[in-house]
Amino acid sequence: MSPDFQHYSFRMPNIGFQNLPLNIYIVVFGTAIFVFILSLLFCCYLIRYICAVCLEEFKPKDELGICPCKHAFHRKCLIKWLEVRKVCPLCNMPVLQLAQLHSNQEHGPPQGPLPGAENIV
Structure with missing residues (x-):
């Protein structure tokens, strides 16, 4: 300095x-x-509504399949997924186990098809 x-x-x-x-x-x-x-x-x-299986957006006329856990997918995507794995693609919960639990809580023992079965198959 x-x-x-x-x-x-x-x-x-x-x-x-x-x-x-x-x-x-x-x-x-x-x-x-x-x-x-x-x-x-x-x-x-x-944040858009997309199918977690194919990662495409839902369109207004798409046919949806809804698991008993209330997750929605394209119906064709869900059918293909359930052929390989019997669990929800998002929460990994067994689809039949959730449907049976839902049925037991509402109606007692299951009678006829499981709830949600018309949406998944």
């Missing part, structure tokens, strides 16, 4: 979080609110 500046002490002032100027708060919280709103819009755009 030059001899002129040897007498000066250069230290950063001790500014705590509570001592920041108001414009810093406005910028930080304004940015946070903007990012939050932007993320909500982005998430709402991404």
Whole structure:
């Protein structure tokens, strides 16, 4: 350093979080609110009703198959899935076990076809 500046002490002032100027708060919280709103819009755009088996969106005239756990899929996709695995593609719960449990809670012992069977097959 030059001899002129040897007498000066250069230290950063001790500014705590509570001592920041108001414009810093406005910028930080304004940015946070903007990012939050932007993320909500982005998430709402991404949330669409799709078949978890084929990953295509449901169209208005698509025929749906609904498992007893109330998850919906394209009927053809669900039939193909249930030929390989007898569980719901989303929650991995056994389809027949859920249908029997649902039937036992409402009507006692199952009589006739299981509830939801008309939607899955």
